[in-house]
Amino acid sequence: MYRYLLHFWLCVLLLLQPLQGIAAASDSTATAVNQERLLVLGIGFGVGYTAMLVSLNKAWYKDQERTNFHFFNDNRQWKQMDKAGHFWGAFHQSRAGIDLLRWAGVPDKKAILYGGLTGIILQTPIEIFDGFQSDYGASVGDAIANTVGSAAVVAQELAWRKVRIMPKYSFRTTRYAAERPNVLGSTQPEQMLKDYNGQTYWLSVNLGDFLKEESRYPKWLSIAVGYGAEGMVYNDPELNKARGFDARRQFYLSPDLNLTHFKGRSKVLNTTLYVLSIIKIPAPALEYNRTDGLRFHPVYF
Structure with missing residues (x-):
């Protein structure tokens, strides 16, 4: 489904404020965690993302018939273009998560491992919401694409410390x-x-x-x-x-x-x-x- 693209661009808007820090993260020489930056990231991201999910849930799902949580196999649809999009979105969300933690002074390996989960964390709520919709459901294929996208940036960062x-x-x-x-x-x-x-x-x-x-x-x-x-x-x-x-x-x-x-x-x-x-x-x-x-x-x- 194309909700992943809408969700991705909403996340970009959420991250616009600290983007200057992200862009400079790879050049950072910080040797200790910047607690102030880390606190700002945690509070800002938590509040902003929660508000965004609530808004997305109301705007997208409020008029749709809901049922018990279930899975839906959409792997044959759209020539897997939606799966490519999930990979792309999760990759860049995890990339931003890694660079944000670097900006906050988190040790590099921890920044890669913890920040690399960002794409999965951000994309998973979409599948949970989908799982309660009567016309479709949660997609295992989407979840796999999200995971592979996040893993792809983590693998490159661990191997080369860059994309x-x-x-x-x-x-x-x-x-x-x-x-x-x-x-x-x-x-x-x-x-x-x-x-x-x-x-x-x-x-x-x-x-x-x-x-x-x-x-x-x-x-x-x-x-x-x-x-x-x-x-x-x-x-x-x-x-x-x-x-x-x-x-x-x-x-x-x-x-x-x-x-x-x-x-x-x-x-x-x-x-x-x-x-x-x-x-x-x-x-x-x-x-x-x-x-x-x-x-x-x-x-x-």
């Missing part, structure tokens, strides 16, 4: 939203949340981080591998096909910018780069899908 492979998101408008605007969105902001046909999820590899320091390879140039899908108007594959839509997976290869390479002394610049690093910059791309074979896009969003 070398960055999950990213991009979006382009499609003709499919007009087929079911109530489900896929009637405006562009809605479609960015709801239309899986226009979403692409990437793994952007910072090749320069894997090379020797003296290498002449430009450290700002990354290579991104993308996954998307198209032709999905109905979540059920059989119904979608019966209504005449051909759902197909799409795979991409594209150059990308390692935005964190451009960090400097400006906190505003570093904060902006930190936020933008979750989004794939438009660039030429090579696409493969089973219908069209190989296609080249001069600029792909």
